[in-house]
Amino acid sequence: MPSPRTVGSHAILLLSRCGRQLGDVASRRSLYSAAPIADLAAQSLSAGFRDIGCSRRQRKLSAMDTQLRGLQISTPDVLDLKNTPTVGGGVGDTFGEDAATEDQTLTPWTRIVASGSELLRDPRYNKGLAFTEEERDRHYLRGLLPPTIISQELQVERVLQNVRSYKNPLEKYIALMDLQERNERLFYKVLMEHVEELLPIVYTPVVGEACQKYGNIFRRPHGLYISLKDRGNVLDLLKNWPEKNVEVIVVTDGERILGLGDLGLHGMGIPVGKLALYTALGGIRPSSTLPIAIDVGTNNETLLKDPFYIGLRQKRATGKEYDALLDEFMNACKQAYGEKVLVQFEDFANHNAFRLLQKYATTHLVFNDDIQGTAAVALAGLVAALPITGGTLADHKFLFLGAGEAGTGIAEIIALEVSKQGKTSVEEARKAISLVDSKGLVTKSRYESLQEHKRPYAHDLPPAQDLLSAVKALKPTVLIGTSGKGGTFTREVLEEISSYQDKPIIMALSNPTSQSECTAEEAYKYTKGKCVFASGSPFGPVTYEGKTYVVGQSNNCYIFPGIGLGCIISGAIRVHDDMFLAAAEALAKQINEDHLAKNQLYPAFSEIREISAHIGAAVAAKAYELGLATRLPQPKDLFAYAKSCMYSPNYRKYR
Numbered sequence: 001m002p003s004p005r006t007v008g009s010h011a012i013l014l015l016s017r018c019g020r021q022l023g024d025v026a027s028r029r030s031l032y033s034a035a036p037i038a039d040l041a042a043q044s045l046s047a048g049f050r051d052i053g054c055s056r057r058q059r060k061l062s063a064m065d066t067q068l069r070g071l072q073i074s075t076p077d078v079l080d081l082k083n084t085p086t087v088g089g090g091v092g093d094t095f096g097e098d099a100a101t102e103d104q105t106l107t108p109w110t111r112i113v114a115s116g117s118e119l120l121r122d123p124r125y126n127k128g129l130a131f132t133e134e135e136r137d138r139h140y141l142r143g144l145l146p147p148t149i150i151s152q153e154l155q156v157e158r159v160l161q162n163v164r165s166y167k168n169p170l171e172k173y174i175a176l177m178d179l180q181e182r183n184e185r186l187f188y189k190v191l192m193e194h195v196e197e198l199l200p201i202v203y204t205p206v207v208g209e210a211c212q213k214y215g216n217i218f219r220r221p222h223g224l225y226i227s228l229k230d231r232g233n234v235l236d237l238l239k240n241w242p243e244k245n246v247e248v249i250v251v252t253d254g255e256r257i258l259g260l261g262d263l264g265l266h267g268m269g270i271p272v273g274k275l276a277l278y279t280a281l282g283g284i285r286p287s288s289t290l291p292i293a294i295d296v297g298t299n300n301e302t303l304l305k306d307p308f309y310i311g312l313r314q315k316r317a318t319g320k321e322y323d324a325l326l327d328e329f330m331n332a333c334k335q336a337y338g339e340k341v342l343v344q345f346e347d348f349a350n351h352n353a354f355r356l357l358q359k360y361a362t363t364h365l366v367f368n369d370d371i372q373g374t375a376a377v378a379l380a381g382l383v384a385a386l387p388i389t390g391g392t393l394a395d396h397k398f399l400f401l402g403a404g405e406a407g408t409g410i411a412e413i414i415a416l417e418v419s420k421q422g423k424t425s426v427e428e429a430r431k432a433i434s435l436v437d438s439k440g441l442v443t444k445s446r447y448e449s450l451q452e453h454k455r456p457y458a459h460d461l462p463p464a465q466d467l468l469s470a471v472k473a474l475k476p477t478v479l480i481g482t483s484g485k486g487g488t489f490t491r492e493v494l495e496e497i498s499s500y501q502d503k504p505i506i507m508a509l510s511n512p513t514s515q516s517e518c519t520a521e522e523a524y525k526y527t528k529g530k531c532v533f534a535s536g537s538p539f540g541p542v543t544y545e546g547k548t549y550v551v552g553q554s555n556n557c558y559i560f561p562g563i564g565l566g567c568i569i570s571g572a573i574r575v576h577d578d579m580f581l582a583a584a585e586a587l588a589k590q591i592n593e594d595h596l597a598k599n600q601l602y603p604a605f606s607e608i609r610e611i612s613a614h615i616g617a618a619v620a621a622k623a624y625e626l627g628l629a630t631r632l633p634q635p636k637d638l639f640a641y642a643k644s645c646m647y648s649p650n651y652r653k654y655r
């Protein structure tokens with residue numbers, strides 16, 4: 001019986017002869033593993049290569065099948081690595097490599113050194129024209145590259161020029177995603193060095209459009225897809241992922257993508273984008289990040305009829321079926337990657353988001369970005385605004401339009417912070433906060449029919465049908481929009497709030513830009529330059545009556561990369577609400593006199609890596625304080641330690 005290594009080399013040899021398309025599909029994995037190569041070869045055999053446009057290779061494939069059989073690993077055997085979803089051989093041996101008992105199957109992952117065309121097709125190691133003379137000699141690259149050698153810096157310039165030449169933002173998105181698949185370090189270097197320009201493309205708002213058209217622009221799969229069909233085999237799917245040291249997972253079920261609603265499996269763009277930011281903004285190694293989309297169907301009729309839709313064509317599963325898949329998934333994450341893998345829930349619909357967070361918060365290292373990340377970033381903005389508006393948080397009166405994850409998440413963190421600062425309880429602090437949902441003001445008279453997360457805000461107030469009447473009745477000093485509906489902070493609403501309040505705080509947090517409750521310009525114009533404004537989507541500076549205001553982006557991407565970094569460097573085993581308070585405080589501290597002079601509530605993204613390190617250090621410090629950290633002893637200087645752990649996108653030398 002040949003060793004897996006031998007099988008791997010044979011398969012690589014065969015695959016490399018199979019032409020570019022297959023090589024493209026296989027290359028990333030082929031460099032690490034024998035079985036998946038044989039696996040791919042076998043899959044391709046049965047698919048007759050039609051999907052990847054390689055049908056003329058079929059004769060060679062039959063030959064490959066024969067060869068694989070000659071190696072006594074028949075293709076069905078290779079395909080049939082049916083693992084029961086249990087932990088492997090011994091404690092900490094999830095993949096069953098060292099101590100697997102004989103009746104347990106294992107995935108024979110192995111590493112080999114990449115060279116030649118395989119090296120050029122591996123996005124993690126490819127450097128394109130930046131390979132040095134020496135590397136070209138040592139790694140069999142001669143002739144595979146034109147003779148020119150250029151620096152990574154020049155490559156960055158070239159990429160930027162190309163991206164800028166596209167007029168359509170979606171084309172820019174596609175170009176950047178292609179780069180990520182081709183040359184990962186170059187992608188991150190470009191993104192990190194031009195973060196303000198490129199963030200709106202790989203992230204909100206353009207990622208929203210990309211998700212809407214995900215089926216049309218589909219090229220290569222990103223991340224891991226888990227569907228209802230995989231019930232009972234979720235751990236096996238995780239074992240197919242080519243990385244074992246996963247530290248951060250972002251998962252969505254696609255039911256509430258940004259403010260765009262149910263986009264089903266096309267929501268995959270969000271975990272992919274968020275994790276790109278974990279690396280670019282928070283310095284988390286890309287190989288330790290895993291984007292996951294869970295497919296339980298979609299209720300989006302347009303997608304169900306769309307021939308290019310990539311997900312299951314069925315209505316969303318709910319109840320026990322849904323819960324069982326999620327439960328299997330959550331357990332499989334810990335089985336595969338251990339207690340300290342961070343799972344970020346993203347863009348789940350309200351009816352699942354709150355209960356999933358509650359269900360898993362005590363058993364897993366989890367948080368919900370839309371509830372807690374958004375809450376922390378909004379709190380940071382409010383704290384930063386206090387020197388402009390005067391007073392403390394407890395002096396303000398808050399009105400929300402939108403009572404979903406973001407709205408009640410922010411409301412809760414405000415109440416928590418006020419209660420920590422003053423002598424009031426959280427219950428008392430909630431009294432200064434009111435919510436308007438699609439049925440009007442949330443009041444006590446509606447209590448019975450309210451969803452649980454809104455009930456703490458059902459105050460004893462007269463009813464109000466809409467936002468404007470609620471503003472008139474309650475006279476809030478802070479107006480926060482998390483409704484997912486564009487244009488809802490109307491001229492009347494903005495004029496009303498500025499009629500009685502000197503410096504109202506207006507936060508229009510819905511995403512993408514089309515769903516923003518108002519634009520930055522509208523906010524300044526209709527409040528006659530009185531307001532302090534922030535938004536969830538990016539807006540350029542606004543000049544009103546000769547004064548220029550810089551619009552801070554109150555987006556959770558300031559917070560989640562630092563939360564991840566803090567959890568990883570401290571080895572945290574649970575996420576605690578106080579870590580979000582610490583993160584918000586660390587972010588608010590970044591605002592100085594210069595920012596305040598321009599009404600800017602959030603620092604520039606160009607400083608984000610430093611900011612993430614501060615947030616990471618604050619989060620880690622809190623984890624140590626709460627006894628939730630396992631990485632001991634605690635580093636003396638957590639900020640320096642956080643910085644030292646951050647991924648650099650610069651090319652490494654290959655020996």
Ligand SMILES: O=C([O-])CC(=O)C(=O)O
Pocket residue numbers: 204257258259347369370510511536555556
């Ligand atoms: O992705 C963003 O820009 C913020 C966010 O989490 C959401 O809107 O769901």
Ligand SMILES: [Mg+2]
Pocket residue numbers: 258346347369370
């Ligand atoms: Mg989100």
